[in-house]
Amino acid sequence: MEIAIPPGADPKLLDPSVRSELRSLSKLAAEFVGAHLVAAGQLIDTEPHKALEHARAARGRGARVAAVREATGLAAYHAGEWAEALSELRAARRISGDASYIAVMADCERALGRPERALKALDDPALPKLDFSTRAELLIVVAGARRDLNQLDAALAVLERGAGLDPANPRPGSARLCYAYADALEAAGRTEEAIQWFGAAAKADVEDETDAADRAADLL
8 A cells, every 4th residue: 555645745845956857757746756755855864664665655656767766765775775775876876877875875785794895986987076075975984894894994094085084174074084083093992093083073063963072082
């Protein structure tokens, strides 16, 4: 039985770029798909499995629309359906050419127990064209894959490639990059440096994404 569209899931709430993509569908299908996409977006953080049901319903009538496949992939990722997430995000990229979710795709490979495949993301030809925050997130994921393989020194080397490791010049993504670096330093037994980089992460963390300050205090 198909999941019902909840009240308040108005397709007009979609980003204009997504609404534009939906114009390739019939008006009735676009309204149906758009409503389910809105519902998926509203639920993804609180009820990811229900969000995925809505995204799948949208995919049922809009499988050729990149935004629909992207939304399904992200909902699947939040719901822990790694294989489905990877498949959907690959499909979205094939349709649109957009590599924005390369870090999420690499993280799916890790979750599926394939860290070696996650490492290959750093060789993706689209990498230089991605924004700083996306590149930083990918470095964090690839460093995590190195740690999955018990290659801690290699993980540190990956993170050191990030231009965000500059406390004097924080950028979007710098807080998470500094945090990951500090965490790896702590794992390597380099406590004094870890304290320094947890501090740098806390300073850059204007949106309170991490517990960097607490981690630094715990090491003092």
